[in-house]
Amino acid sequence: MKSSLRTLLCIAGLVTGGILRAADVEPPVPVRTIAPEYPAAMRANGTSGVVFLACEIDDKGTVTDAKVAKTTNEAFNDAAVAAVTKWKFRPAQKDGKPVSIRITLPVKFTSET
Numbered sequence: 001m002k003s004s005l006r007t008l009l010c011i012a013g014l015v016t017g018g019i020l021r022a023a024d025v026e027p028p029v030p031v032r033t034i035a036p037e038y039p040a041a042m043r044a045n046g047t048s049g050v051v052f053l054a055c056e057i058d059d060k061g062t063v064t065d066a067k068v069a070k071t072t073n074e075a076f077n078d079a080a081v082a083a084v085t086k087w088k089f090r091p092a093q094k095d096g097k098p099v100s101i102r103i104t105l106p107v108k109f110t111s112e113t
Helices: 001-023 040-045 072-086
Strands: 029-032 049-057 062-069 088-090 091-096 095-098 101-109
Touching: 001 088, 049 072, 062 072, 072 101
Parallel strands: none
Antiparallel strands: 029 088, 049 062, 049 101, 091 095
């Protein structure tokens, strides 16, 4: 599960990084991530899913205003939001100064152990 999250964060970073760099903004970098709690019923059924969270990362690297932008299964939404709001980032930078920014983070749930 941790490696899946790490992979998705790298992909998200590449995607948003290209957009942000075009605007002369260095993207935020995760410095502490917490894996979401996999809902027991979903794990028992072998159900997988992805939740895309629209978040603001403030100029201190704190995740604020995390909302579900898109999901493959609503049963994962609360766990994804609860986990991501505990994450910490090195904030985005513009002209060498930390800035708040909105990004979309994918959180993947797979039943693989």
